[in-house]
Amino acid sequence: MAKYLIKRIGQSLLTLFIILTVVFIMVRQMPIDGYFENIDKLDEAVIKATLDNMGLNDPILVQLKDFFLDLLQGDLGTSARYSQGVPITKIVAEKAPISIILGVLSMAVSLILGIPLGAAMARSKNKFWDKFGTLFIVLINAVPAAVYYIYIQSYGTSLVNMIMHLIQGEEAAKIGMLFDQTRWVTWILPVFSMSLGNIAYYAMWLRRYMVDEMNKDYVRLARAKGVDSKKITMRHVFRNAFVPMIQYIPTSLLYTVGGSIYIESLYSIPGMGGLLVEVIQRQDNPMVQAIVMIYSCIGIVGMLLGDILMAVIDPRISLTRKEGAR
Amino acid sequence: MKKTPILSVQGLNVKFSLRGKTLHAIRDVSLDLYKGETLAIVGESGSGKSVLTKTFMGLMDTNGWIDSGSIWYEGKDLAQYKTEKEWLAIRGKEIAMVLQDPMTSLNPLKTIGAQIIEALKLHQHLEGPAAHQRMIETLMDVGIPDPERRAKQYPHEFSGGMRQRVVIAIAIACKPKILICDEPTTALDVTIQAQILHLIRELVRKYDLTTVYITHDLGVVANVADRVAVMYAGDIIEIGESREVFYDARHPYTWALLSSLPQLGVKGEDLFSIKGTPPNLFLEIKGDAFAPRNPHALKIDFEERPPFFDVSPTHKARTWLLDPRAPKVDPPQILQRLRKGEGV
Numbered sequence: 077m078a079k080y081l082i083k084r085i086g087q088s089l090l091t092l093f094i095i096l097t098v099v100f101i102m103v104r105q106m107p108i109d110g111y112f113e114n115i116d117k118l119d120e121a122v123i124k125a126t127l128d129n130m131g132l133n134d135p136i137l138v139q140l141k142d143f144f145l146d147l148l149q150g151d152l153g154t155s156a157r158y159s160q161g162v163p164i165t166k167i168v169a170e171k172a173p174i175s176i177i178l179g180v181l182s183m184a185v186s187l188i189l190g191i192p193l194g195a196a197m198a199r200s201k202n203k204f205w206d207k208f209g210t211l212f213i214v215l216i217n218a219v220p221a222a223v224y225y226i227y228i229q230s231y232g233t234s235l236v237n238m239i240m241h242l243i244q245g246e247e248a249a250k251i252g253m254l255f256d257q258t259r260w261v262t263w264i265l266p267v268f269s270m271s272l273g274n275i276a277y278y279a280m281w282l283r284r285y286m287v288d289e290m291n292k293d294y295v296r297l298a299r300a301k302g303v304d305s306k307k308i309t310m311r312h313v314f315r316n317a318f319v320p321m322i323q324y325i326p327t328s329l330l331y332t333v334g335g336s337i338y339i340e341s342l343y344s345i346p347g348m349g350g351l352l353v354e355v356i357q358r359q360d361n362p363m364v365q366a367i368v369m370i371y372s373c374i375g376i377v378g379m380l381l382g383d384i385l386m387a388v389i390d391p392r393i394s395l396t397r398k399e400g401a402r
Numbered sequence: 403m404k405k406t407p408i409l410s411v412q413g414l415n416v417k418f419s420l421r422g423k424t425l426h427a428i429r430d431v432s433l434d435l436y437k438g439e440t441l442a443i444v445g446e447s448g449s450g451k452s453v454l455t456k457t458f459m460g461l462m463d464t465n466g467w468i469d470s471g472s473i474w475y476e477g478k479d480l481a482q483y484k485t486e487k488e489w490l491a492i493r494g495k496e497i498a499m500v501l502q503d504p505m506t507s508l509n510p511l512k513t514i515g516a517q518i519i520e521a522l523k524l525h526q527h528l529e530g531p532a533a534h535q536r537m538i539e540t541l542m543d544v545g546i547p548d549p550e551r552r553a554k555q556y557p558h559e560f561s562g563g564m565r566q567r568v569v570i571a572i573a574i575a576c577k578p579k580i581l582i583c584d585e586p587t588t589a590l591d592v593t594i595q596a597q598i599l600h601l602i603r604e605l606v607r608k609y610d611l612t613t614v615y616i617t618h619d620l621g622v623v624a625n626v627a628d629r630v631a632v633m634y635a636g637d638i639i640e641i642g643e644s645r646e647v648f649y650d651a652r653h654p655y656t657w658a659l660l661s662s663l664p665q666l667g668v669k670g671e672d673l674f675s676i677k678g679t680p681p682n683l684f685l686e687i688k689g690d691a692f693a694p695r696n697p698h699a700l701k702i703d704f705e706e707r708p709p710f711f712d713v714s715p716t717h718k719a720r721t722w723l724l725d726p727r728a729p730k731v732d733p734p735q736i737l738q739r740l741r742k743g744e745g746v
Binding site for chain 1: 459461486487490492493494495498499501502503506507508509510511512520521524525556558569572576
């Protein structure tokens with residue numbers, strides 16, 4: 077197990093190093109405009125002096141070395157155009173928490189609703205819950221998210237207000253369409269909207285894997301052994317069906333935490349979601365570089381965690397050398 | 403051997419609903435399973451041998467049902483069992499099963515010790531050290547060396563033969579009365595097959611089990627069975643002691659089946675094969691199901707289902723050829739070789 081972990085972490089670090097290098101070099105190929113608030117108003121000498129000062133005229137390998145040294149000290153550079161002179165870590169630190177909280181909540185909702193739905197669908201194959209779940213999955217996948225997000229926002233807001241009115245009576249304060257960090261009721265709709273896609277995704281895959289497992293011989297043997305069908309579903313089928321899914325859950329969690337562009341702009345949530353698009357539009361080279369790197373890290377860490385989780389629950393993976401037939 | 407039936411099937415009919423049509427999988431089967439005997443049920447794929455034994459444990463697929471008939475076991479009619487709760491008192495505890503493919507019949511995520519203990523908890527209500535103790539004993543019984551260490555391992559750390567031993571350990575752990583072996587050696591290496599058969603035979607003696615083998619390997623049958631039942635198209639068409647069915651078969655289908663033994667073939671000649679295909683069980687079968695493929699078929703074979711004719715007190719066959727009025731037909735020449743003790 078330890079050997080496997082070390083090997084797997086080493087691979088991730090290597091991948092990360094390669095990605096960071098590639099991103100760094102690519103951003104260096106962009107126009108230098110992206111390092112200045114307003115390059116047209118500056119004369120050549122000032123531009124050159126600033127670039128020299130930033131080290132951008134050094135040989136690329138020296139720049140790369142400086143970049144990694146800064147990175148090791150947690151320095152991502154400063155924003156050039158988006159919010160001039162402010163350290164990027166500070167900008168991210170302001171925006172990330174809200175996205176992380178929303179993401180974690182939405183992930184929890186997706187798992188809490190998606191997994192029981194998938195399991196119920198598998199258990200009642202071709203009966204009510206299966207048909208209901210299939211309808212839901214098809215709708216979520218077929219209708220563009222933007223469409224149902226807007227419906228949820230407009231009708232959902234009225235619905236939430238109505239329910240609040242029923243519970244709290246006249247003194248219930250109405251909520252608007254937009255997100256207000258200080259009022260928990262306004263969290264419901266964004267979190268719910270963000271969860272829908274993942275609920276459908278988990279339900280669909282869990283159902284599929286569980287139905288596959290249910291037809292396996294070990295389930296027949298468990299039945300012949302006298303295990304009741306509920307325990308077979310929980311102890312045997314579910315765990316085996318979850319192995320192929322668990323690999324993707326950390327990645328999907330981390331991407332959710334990375335923020336949803338659409339939800340955040342719809343409810344005007346001050347999160348990370350729109351940041352990458354915005355800094356690309358504003359041609360803020362240091363920020364584009366930093367944020368692309370953050371998302372790459374998220375992807376790599378997600379896959380690493382997925383593989384580790386899988387090794388934890390599947391004994392067949394932790395073996396580094398071949399055993400078996402003897 | 404004292405002949406007390408431990409399980410008695412009477413007039414059993416099993417049907418399946420498939421794509422809106424009804425398939426008659428078991429057609430009016432009656433069978434006594436005697437205490438302590440080893441019965442082999444042989445027949446080609448689709449003849450209903452697996453379905454028949456599944457009805458003993460309520461393990462039929464959900465689209466199948468018992469249409470009529472009864473299965474008597476210890477004064478209870480298992481054919482009347484409807485709920486899972488009723489069946490849980492039988493499965494694993496009274497009747498246990500060994501499946502065909504040991505590579506897939508164990509849960510890959512649980513240690514083999516845990517999989518045996520699961521059964522012990524259910525039926526023997528053993529917990530903790532007592533369950534562990536019994537689990538280790540069972541592993542020793544099935545000949546797994548170093549059981550303390552092996553119990554902590556996962557199925558993928560075992561070879562096919564060893565896994566089949568584990569499956570057998572699960573089956574016998576709760577000391578069932580009847581053991582059903584559904585082609586227990588088909589998926590195994592030939593050298594391992596003999597070991598597993600030998601092991602089952604030893605356990606049958608030690609645990610005083612009544613055994614049912616489902617197989618289409620007549621070699622296995624000759625090796626282990628006291629009695630043989632031959633199934634065709636959902637019906638038992640001949641049943642008798644092993645020796646009687648092998649050396650004095652009476653039903654033309656049994657003749658054909660035995661003639662297909664590759665051991666009886668002559669080098670250079672084509673192996674014997676039965677012409678035609680088994681009947682479509684979606685359609686109603688009239689007369690003897692084997693008649694259309696039977697070169698010795700009589701007119702009545704197409705019209706009326708033959709009754710069982712007794713050949714000896716222990717041997718009977720469902721064929722009109724045994725009727726006193728029927729013309730005398732000799733078994734195929736090739737079966738003479740069986741009598742001479744060649745092959746098998």
